[in-house]
Amino acid sequence: MRILLIGYGKMGQTIGALAVQRGHEIAGIVDLHASQSIIADFTPEAVDVAIEFTHPDSAFANVMTCLGQGIPVVCGSTGWLHHFEEARALTTELGGSLFYASNYSVGVNLFFHFNEYIAAKMAQYGGYDVAMREIHHTQKIDQPSGTALTAAEGILRHFPAKTTWRNAPAEMPAELAIISERTGDAVGTHIVTYTSDVDTLELKHEAHSREGFALGALLAAEWLPGRPGVFGMKELLDL
Numbered sequence: 001m002r003i004l005l006i007g008y009g010k011m012g013q014t015i016g017a018l019a020v021q022r023g024h025e026i027a028g029i030v031d032l033h034a035s036q037s038i039i040a041d042f043t044p045e046a047v048d049v050a051i052e053f054t055h056p057d058s059a060f061a062n063v064m065t066c067l068g069q070g071i072p073v074v075c076g077s078t079g080w081l082h083h084f085e086e087a088r089a090l091t092t093e094l095g096g097s098l099f100y101a102s103n104y105s106v107g108v109n110l111f112f113h114f115n116e117y118i119a120a121k122m123a124q125y126g127g128y129d130v131a132m133r134e135i136h137h138t139q140k141i142d143q144p145s146g147t148a149l150t151a152a153e154g155i156l157r158h159f160p161a162k163t164t165w166r167n168a169p170a171e172m173p174a175e176l177a178i179i180s181e182r183t184g185d186a187v188g189t190h191i192v193t194y195t196s197d198v199d200t201l202e203l204k205h206e207a208h209s210r211e212g213f214a215l216g217a218l219l220a221a222e223w224l225p226g227r228p229g230v231f232g233m234k235e236l237l238d239l
């Protein structure tokens with residue numbers, strides 16, 4: 001496939017290297033530093049799919065521009081989901097193709113699946129409180145992580161005692177605490193902890209490298225073209 005990389009930082013470079021290993025062509029790079037190209041330079045005649053990993057403040061505009069260009073777009077940037085419904089609406093209006101995941105690793109999407117199952121089961125047995133931690137590198141701009149937000153939303157859907165989340169220790173019983181830690185070059189760890197008077201149960205995912213994120217994004221990029229609509233890892237992995 002001919003891939004347009006939008007964002008050529010830690011993720012863009014990891015995806016680019018793996019894409020070539022998988023026999024794909026990097027048809028272009030759009031990045032504030034690494035290239036002078038802009039998305040409008042590219043058309044569906046030259047690009048099969050765009051993969052966007054940039055910044056919370058740029059992702060929405062990048063996605064909307066790809067949709068306007070008629071280029072299927074796989075987006076991994078986090079911290080912009082307050083605009084997501086606008087992107088969904090434009091995708092539908094234009095008959096475009098948008099794939100989004102807060103985390104592209106297969107392991108994290110299994111974590112999301114188990115998280116919802118465990119939340120529902122734990123809700124049946126009183127006496128447990130639940131809280132979350134996420135640990136990332138010191139360069140990460142947004143918090144909580146997009147992964148933590150996805151997991152938190154999964155808990156809120158299935159654990160009625162929690163009705164909202166906060167990125168700090170809980171002050172009310174109905175609050176789900178998400179504690180964010182930034183340390184060194186930590187790739188990404190997410191932990192959900194259930195605590196009662198008599199025991200503790202934890203669900204943890206720890207990424208060892210960015211390869212898992214990159215593989216998932218490329219699997220999505222290989223799958224998306226020719227599929228009009230808005231999709232995520234549940235459709236790709238049939239979870």
Ligand SMILES: NC(=O)C1=CN([C@@H]2O[C@H](COP(=O)(O)OP(=O)(O)OC[C@H]3O[C@@H](n4cnc5c(N)ncnc54)[C@H](OP(=O)(O)O)[C@@H]3O)[C@@H](O)[C@H]2O)C=CC1
Nearest residue numbers: 007009010011031032053054058076077078102103104213
């Ligand atoms: N969904 C997933 O599986 C994963 C998602 N992410 C998310 O992806 C995003 C990027 O992460 P990461 O690669 O580590 O970050 P980096 O900062 O390493 O890379 C982002 C790159 O995008 C560039 N950039 C910023 N704005 C624009 C723009 N408007 N157009 C083109 N390029 C731009 C940055 O330039 P500059 O340095 O000048 O800002 C930088 O080179 C984050 O939101 C992160 O949360 C990360 C890993 C996995």
Ligand SMILES: O=C(O)C1=N[C@H](C(=O)O)C[C@H](O)C1
Nearest residue numbers: 078102103140145146147188
């Ligand atoms: O910024 C990162 O590095 C990551 N961001 C994503 C998130 O916000 O969940 C995914 C992964 O945890 C790495």
